[in-house]
Amino acid sequence: MIFKDPTLNMVERPPGPAQEGPGHHRKFLTSPLIHILSSAFFCIVIVVIAFCLVIYLPDSQNDRTGQCFTMVHKLSPFLGLGALGLCATIPRDGAFALSVPPNSSETAYVDTAFIGFAFEQASFNEYARDNDGTINAFSTNLIDNTMSRTGGTPLIRVGGTSADYGRYVPGQDAVAIPKAEVDNYQNVGNTTIGPGYWELCQNFPNAQYIIQIPLATTNVNETVAWAKSAVEIVGIDKIQAIELGNEPDLYSPNFTEDQDGVSVTLGPPDYQGKFTNETYVRNWTTYAAAVIAGVDLPTEPIFQAFDVAAHVGADIGKTAYVLDTETCFNLGINQDNIIKTVAHHYYQNQAGSAETLATGLMTMSVTHNRLDLHKRRINWLKANRPEIPFILSEVGNSLKKTHTYEYQNRLGSALWQVDFYLYAMAIGVTRINYQQIMHAGYNLWLPVESAGMPAQVFANYYSQPFVADFIGSSGKTTMQKVEFTNAGSETNVAAYVAFEDGAPKRVAITNLHYWNATSSGIDRPSVQVGITVPDGVASVKVYHLSSPDGAGAGAESITYGGSQWTYESVGKEITGVQDDTETIDVMDGVAMVAVNSSEAVLVWL
Incomplete structure (x- = not known):
């Protein structure tokens, strides 16, 4: 792999495919002869397996099966299979067929603002401005790079548990207390903001905001003051929604937080106790009515409701029923027609280690099954309140008070994020706001130097331009998940296929099979995908999200479409870092695309 000088080729990238210079494409002709030879190799492997089974298994099935697999492995170099081994070869080096539908079966357009952002209350200060107090151009450029690809408005949520248990202090000069750092945890129950906090929103002039206001407090006047200050300083035209409460299903009379080494209980009488569906609806509607009475708000719906916590481990099943959407609507939570969005939070699990990256984040069935727990409320809203979208307003790949970058921020986690976004999109999630906290390990970037750690772009950021390119900028994109045949x-x-005006335009393929250069011990496997393309398509362009180091790679060796983003480039795209973008000719209506293990590709039709 050849990396060019990162100070070269910095561009402000327009929407759509990057313009590559000569030599940036590699053409691959796919011919029937190649298909036949590939099939022949596969058949030879099968014949060898069958022969071994017939000869060896009658004596001792357990012992002879291993010998059979060993024989196939030894023969693999002669079959053109390298040192992959049987398990890595079938089906990972087999040929999959993917027939792209000529028309979209979906009618709902993907929101150009599907990719949203979220910042913990105190951390927003660091993301919005540099340590010298000026606008953080690094952050603004990274957000602009993503959103310029879709043309959507950046939707930024500010809040979290620290905000729900926080206080607005009109006379406070400091923007937020305490200051968020890489090496400290958000101070729940002891976070305060002053009027200058809301002025930070001016640093992202093209954005709109989801403003979280407290529900955890039993002092409704605090909630009204928080909302009133935000509306007056940010401006109602910049507020997309007002989120009342954060993870109210976790309120408890026994909720405790560590404050400067002291365990403090954040329950009654100052804070709420445990909520049921009934008490949640009663409190939520009471507080919402107080905000409406005390703040100048528009008449159309503006509140975001629920924002239920992610439940992991033994509590995962609660995701399907805690603070149930249908039940709460039937109890009258929206009797005054004030709800704009229904939101939940998502974290896949507790953060693991490099050794558990494959099982924790790179196993699709785990991710898809977790997301499927939201289908009931998504489908209920579509059938009964189609004007109210379902969003995931706070998302991270895993939970941990400290960071575990080798699990939370590697190529493997970036690929998880790509597939997570696309599958969520396919089942009807309308928007995802990805959370960032200075101390978290799953961040997209670190905005400023903090506690000795330099500002930098993390691996997870590379998911953002990939998904943005998949969505496109037409505003008329629909999408669907498409199954392989022969898989x-x-x-x-x-x-996943993206359509514009009903016609297929882009195909995203994610290969989450774990491969790591330093630990896997085999050559990198790949899947050959034969994509049957629409009539008239003569060639396809293929962007790779990958690293030669594999799943455990950090941002320094990851590229998307050959490009990188760094702090040294102030978050602007550096093109031509890796020469791996391909133009593949279509033969007999099929484009053959190779997708390595631990890689995602975006195919432009």
Whole structure:
């Protein structure tokens, strides 16, 4: 792999495919002869397996099966299969067929603002401005790079548990207390903001905001003051929604937080106790009515409701029923027609280690099954309140008070994020706001130097331009997940198609099979995907989200479409870092695309 000088080729990238210079494309002709030879190799492997089974298994099935697999492995170099081994070869180096539908079966357009952003209350200060107090151009450029690809308005949520248990202090000069750092945890129950906090919103002039206001407090006047100050300083035209409460299903009379080494209980009488569906609806509607009475708000719906916590581990099943959407609507939570969005939060699990990256984040069935728990409320809203979208307003790949970058921020986690976004999109999630906290390990970027750690772009950021390019800028994109044929029992490779005006335009393929250069011990496997394209398509362009180091790679060796983003480039795109963008000719209506293990590709039709 050849990396060019990162100070070269910095561009402000327009929407759509980057313009590559000569030599940036590699053409691959796919011919029937190649298909036949590939099939022949596969058949030879099957014949060898069958022969071994017939010869060896009658004596000792357990012992002879291993010998059979060993024989196939030894023969693999002669079959053109390298040192992949049987398990890595079938089906990962097999040929999958993917027939792109000529028309979209979906009618709902993907929101150009599908990719949203979220910042913990105190951390927003660091993301919005540099340590010298000026606008943080690094952050603004990274957001602009993503949103310029879709043409959507950046939707930024500010809040979190620290805001729900926080206080607005009109006379406070400091923007937020305490200051967020890489090496400290958000101070729940002891976070305060002053009027200058809302002025930070001016640093992202093209954005709109989801402003979270407290519900955890039993002092409704605090809630009204918080909302009133935000509306007056940010401006109602810049507020997309007002989020009343954060993770109210976790309120408890026994909720405790560590404050400067002291365990403090954040329950009654100052804070709420445990909520049921009934008490949640009663409190939520009471507080919303107080805000409406005390703040100059528009008449159309503006509140975001629920914002239920992610439940992981043994509590995962609660995701399907805690603070149930249908039940709460039937109890009258929206009797005054004030709800604009229904939101939940998502974290996949507790953060693991490099050794558990494959099982924790790179197993598609785990991710898809987790997301499927939201289908009931998504489908209920579509059927009964189609004007109210379902969003995931706070998302991270895993929970941990400290950071575990080798699990939370590597190529493997970036690929998880791509597939997570696309599958969520396919089942009807309308928007995702990805959370960032200075101390978290799953961030997209670190905006300023903090506690000795330099500002930098993290691996997870690379998911953002990929998904943005998949969505496109037409405003008329629909999408659907498309199944492979000839894939056998394959469950860790997925394909998604983006349509514009009903016609297919782009195909995303995610291969989450784990491969790591330093630990896997085999050559990198790949899947050959034969994509049947619409009539008239003569060639396709392929962007790779990958690293030669594999799943455990950090941002320094990751590229998307050959490009990188760094702090040294102030968050602007550096093109031509890696020469891996391909133009593949279509033969007999099929484009053959190779997708490596631990890689995602975006195919432009």
